[in-house]
Amino acid sequence: MNTVKAEYDYIRSTFFPKWNRKGEWKLEIVPRFEDTNDEGFCDWTTKTIKICANPEMPIQVLLIHEIAHAVSRCRDAHQTPWLTRMEKAAKKADTIGMKDLAQMIRNDRELYTDVPVFRPSLIYNAITDAVVAAPQADFDQIINHVNEYHGNYSKQEFLKKFKRARQVYEKKKKEVLQQRGSVLTKTPTK
Numbered sequence: 001m002n003t004v005k006a007e008y009d010y011i012r013s014t015f016f017p018k019w020n021r022k023g024e025w026k027l028e029i030v031p032r033f034e035d036t037n038d039e040g041f042c043d044w045t046t047k048t049i050k051i052c053a054n055p056e057m058p059i060q061v062l063l064i065h066e067i068a069h070a071v072s073r074c075r076d077a078h079q080t081p082w083l084t085r086m087e088k089a090a091k092k093a094d095t096i097g098m099k100d101l102a103q104m105i106r107n108d109r110e111l112y113t114d115v116p117v118f119r120p121s122l123i124y125n126a127i128t129d130a131v132v133a134a135p136q137a138d139f140d141q142i143i144n145h146v147n148e149y150h151g152n153y154s155k156q157e158f159l160k161k162f163k164r165a166r167q168v169y170e171k172k173k174k175e176v177l178q179q180r181g182s183v184l185t186k187t188p189t190k
């Protein structure tokens, strides 16, 4: 438990020395997020950096990733200010001789560089298309599929960004099942 706190203090003072001087932001060590596989989360509503106790991702990269959200004010996405702040952290790691860390930061950043900004309508259309194509799929399967092609956000970020996702899914699913003369509880035949 305390190793996360120690790493947090180290990362903060080394990579983000100007951030959080007033101590508005807190660290919270949390159980694994129930509905996602995320190991960290930058929670703007409570100004909390939430980190899993035993993350699989290297803890320093995870902390830098989440704190970079707070510093760059990229609340729920990995846009240019976040990307820029990540590169700045990688450069810092270079200058203090932490080459492996620099590489890991850049690898993580790289996952988000080709993510275009999608309009919500495009996402909602992709959800309805996916439901038509696979009406037996549940909500998680549908949004994982859509997210893979159109965003690659974390699930939390996806749901925050596209607030009507579930509503759109439910509506279309009902329509499709009604058209098939089926009922919601009955598994459609393939």
Ligand SMILES: [Zn+2]
Pocket: 065, 069, 077, 078
């Ligand atoms: Zn993120």
